[in-house]
Amino acid sequence: MQNPKIHKKILFNQNIAPSQILKALAGFPHAVYLQNSGQPLIAFLADEYFVLISQQLTHYSKTGLQAYAAEEAEHLPELGSGLPAGNCSGRFQGGFVGFISYDYGASQQISLQQKNQPSLFLGRFSTYLEWTEAGWMLHCPAEDFAEIEALLRSSMQNLNHAESFRLIAPCTARWPKAQYAAAFQQVQEYIKAGDCYQINLTQEFCAPAHGALLDTAEQFWRLTDAPYSGYLRIDDFELLSCSPELFIDFEAERKIVTKPIKGTMPRFSDPVSDEQSKRALQQSEKDQAENVMIVDLLRNDLSVYAETGSVKTPKLFAIESFNQVHHMVSEVTATLKDDVNPFEMLLSALPGGSITGAPKIRAMQIIDELEGAPRGAYCGSMGYFNHDGTGSWNILIRSIQKYQDEVSLWAGGGITIASDCDAEYQECFDKVSAMLNLLNTWRQPED
Template sequence: MNSPTFKQALSQQDLSYQKLLESLQPFHHVVFLNNNNQPLIGFLADRYVLIHAKKTDFFQQTTFNTYEKSKYYQQLPEFLTSSLNPKNEILTMGFVSYDFAANQQVHAQIKNQPSLFLGQFSSYLSYENQTWYFNSDHIDAQSIFQQIENLTQNHQSSETLALAEKCKSRWSKQQYQQAFQHVQDYIVAGDCYQINLTQEFTTKAKGSLLSTSDQFWTLTNAPYAGYLRVESFEVLSCSPELFIDFETNRKIVTKPIKGTMPRFEDAVLDEQSKNTLKNSEKDQAENVMIVDLLRNDLSVYAETGSVKTPKLFNIESFNQVHHMVSEIEATLKENVQPFDVLMSALPGGSITGAPKIRAMQIINELEQGARGAYCGSMGYFNSDGTGSWNILIRSIQKYQEDISLWAGGGITIASNCDAEYQECFDKVDALLKLLNTFYKHQ
């Protein structure tokens, strides 16, 4: 990948992620990713595509921070592949919702909010050697850098989030039990082997999710954290899950999570919880179903014989939970477009079930609400096709005044309803408690 023509360190180096992102609030949109502690911030896209309610619009920057609809691109694939040119230092960043990805293969509900945003950025911030750098191939790079300097030196806080009421589940336990039983009936009937059944937690709020971000990222220490804002839509990612890393020499890696146990402050109890997960035949069976599904998804684009599973049933410990994580790698065929791989593999098998098509149909029937960004993916591509995309779990989305947070897990024939219901809360309990501190009783 070429070096940008303009690269300069910011003078303000003591800003947290939140404060730095708040400094960029005057810009039309912003995307922050911290995949495996490699922070990137995209802003002031040269062009972007936005999909909302099945309507696709392409936008071109006309003057500084001003955009007009463009008719240059007619199709999303054309827009995406236009950014993959190693001669240009263009960073493509954004998100793809579960709703958009699922609707490429089945009929699924769509949440009334943006369902895809992808921008092509010739200017972005990167964090290297404990230093924030402004990188740009833009013709006005020096001028843009000065704007960033002015904004960071005169930081303005975002509007504090204020919940109208506490965030709570849309389902009662009885409703969850009914959905769980329907899944079991489908499994017995032979429709599916596993369904990722999730439930939504909702509330309304004023203010910005960004005002809470440092607290959420400190709480979770998530390896695939991120934040995106466009128009009146925000996504705050505290995700522990990688979807696909696109590495050099056409290597790709995916790390599906299936299997969860809670963490405990008591070291003995915590170790017992970890060992319970490690030795769980039910979780291993659940995990291997998704490994097989993803191996199949990747094999379409991979060189024959290159799909391997170097890690199976690894236990990874996060701040609130232990997870069972496997790893699959492959080498892409020559001339395969990375965007094609990403789009065809979404939504990730770890958050649908198996077989994928039928699982998505059952999810649409039983969950009684669109997932939106949840279980979609947020990430980036460099112009040489390398990049990294997460799975948007442990993530909060806000559109206008509507806040949505989801949690769930894979249901198999061996699943216990009470245990699966509790797993939902194990995954989001800490997030919910923190989010609800922003409710001030009147």
């Protein structure tokens, strides 16, 4: 589908934080922000959108500036066929933006529990704000431009800066350590029995909460400084991403890139200790073994859709350092076959191998059995597609989800036969403790 005639105009200063604009959009039906590895965008007032909740897909078609008509839908939208080679900008230029949950991705391959909240949002957007060096630029259909510009300026001028978000109780682990240890031991038994080689075992941290999770966003983004962070709101569901992990970049000339993370060590304020931690990860045979298992899994996944001989591994066991942790990151590239639709490829490739295990289908079955609660959006993906098939999608780790009055975040790691239970349990906290501590500063004071 071709975009309508689009007008562009700088509306806001470049120093205005994304969270301020998102707060100004609080009265709008939905909003999505993607940090997009240094090229931020905020999409709103979709031309149409799809929401999946409780296995019911609903299509919303635009009937007015902020009005939509809803009807049941049988299929997700089609990205299109006969796609061109793709632009080289690496930027969103109008198309689809949204998220796909772990629950939805896994449900395409196995039967599993699903969280009672939206499990997919996908909107087709021609209206969005793009961050540029000159400021936030509005892209909008020409016929709606004046009205949307006036609405945005009014919303920013009348912005309510009061914060409403509060935890009713501390956000704590749903599992005591003994329960984690029991699940860990069961994974070891499955590995010994030959069911699997690796399982990404994760645990949930949850709390009751009131108000808008968006209130916390700017502090979380500053804390993590993650390249694939973002935010999505639809009705009473909010998703706050602080993700460091790319799932798939869909680049020009049908090139695809995936960068699985496997292997984690904590950061330290002392430079000597920090360098020792980084070097320990770099030299860890266990982490290299985990990483290469997932690289092999992803190479196999991509080969189904890739031109013969195009699957390459240009980076193996590279160390990338983030605010709280060092990660071991590899890179796999390929070229999509001419008859492969990028959107269909994304849906069939989810969930990502780095957050399931190997072999993938049996790993997802074991995860559903042992974790005891559905993951929801966690370990799903958030991103965009241009109409030409280029785009970028993350892995939703280090992410917080809020539905109605419950907030949750998750953390975990890959378990192999060489794993140590205490070390794996500690790795969960290495990944999430800074976020958990920050979240708990919003604890409602007792009377």
